Amino acid sequence: MRRKLIAGNWKMNGSVSANASLLAEISAGGVDVAKADVLVCPPFPYLTQALDKVQGTAIAVGAQDCSVHDAGAYTSEVSAAMLRDVGCTYVILGHSERRSYHAESDQIVAAKTLQALRAGLTPIVCVGETLEQRESGATDAVVGAQLKAVLEKLDSAEIAKIVVAYEPVWAIGTGKTATPEMAQEVHAFLRQVIASFNAEAAATVKILYGGSMKPDNAAELLRQTDIDGGLIGGAALKANDFLAIIAAV
Ligand code: PGA
Numbered sequence: 001m002r003r004k005l006i007a008g009n010w011k012m013n014g015s016v017s018a019n020a021s022l023l024a025e026i027s028a029g030g031v032d033v034a035k036a037d038v039l040v041c042p043p044f045p046y047l048t049q050a051l052d053k054v055q056g057t058a059i060a061v062g063a064q065d066c067s068v069h070d071a072g073a074y075t076s077e078v079s080a081a082m083l084r085d086v087g088c089t090y091v092i093l094g095h096s097e098r099r100s101y102h103a104e105s106d107q108i109v110a111a112k113t114l115q116a117l118r119a120g121l122t123p124i125v126c127v128g129e130t131l132e133q134r135e136s137g138a139t140d141a142v143v144g145a146q147l148k149a150v151l152e153k154l155d156s157a158e159i160a161k162i163v164v165a166y167e168p169v170w171a172i173g174t175g176k177t178a179t180p181e182m183a184q185e186v187h188a189f190l191r192q193v194i195a196s197f198n199a200e201a202a203a204t205v206k207i208l209y210g211g212s213m214k215p216d217n218a219a220e221l222l223r224q225t226d227i228d229g230g231l232i233g234g235a236a237l238k239a240n241d242f243l244a245i246i247a248a249v
Helices: 016-028 044-053 080-086 096-101 106-119 131-135 139-151 180-197 199-204 215-222 239-247
Strands: 004-009 036-041 059-063 090-093 122-127 163-166 207-210 229-232
Touching: 004 090, 004 207, 004 239, 016 036, 016 044, 016 059, 016 239, 036 090, 044 059, 044 080, 080 106, 090 106, 106 122, 106 139, 122 139, 131 139, 139 180, 163 180, 180 199, 180 207, 180 215, 215 229, 215 239, 229 239
Parallel strands: 004 036, 004 229, 036 059, 059 090, 090 122, 122 163, 163 207, 207 229
Antiparallel strands: none
16 A cells, blocks of 8 residues: 655745645644655745754655756756755655746756665656647656656666656646646556566555645545545645545545
């Protein structure tokens, strides 16, 4: 049985005071550790603040990106080792906003995944199709290629350590959600792709759904056989919504 993971992707939102309130409210909400693993991913400057605030709770902290490089003259970049050094345990990689606004290729996402794993972080590898790709029937081909590009670079043990997030681009921040059936279909396909590399890992690797997951649609999505949690944007910025999604597990 795969344990669910509810992850908040804060994107470029927050401030010292807003984060303090949000984290205090989430902690006070009494996150039910028996139900799910819970993760928040604030912007880089607030990682240590978040790590400090969640101390003594079951909430984990992750980043939203890392460098492909180990260290050195790479102005503005943050290495996976630095994230681990401050106490992060996860990192989101290959989010569609990185792929489209920063031209991140599958190769870059694969290189970052290796960096994360070598630093001891759990990478959350995001894949997803655009509306045009879905309408032309290319969903499986697109997400399959995105995932394979990463899996090809990993050994069997490394494959077992990743988390995958299926995030249809057309559902991110749009209020449009894939129906539970649509999402389940893609999740089952992604699990087959993992199985073609490592059958054992396919049974344990978590595949999260992301794209306008909200309190009112979370339960149905999370009930699907191959949906092992959520990567939540907008609703992760409201404590009540985030707690309600955790409670929906
Ligand atoms: P959303 O974002 O929940 O606001 O659609 C999800 C994501 O981009 O991870």
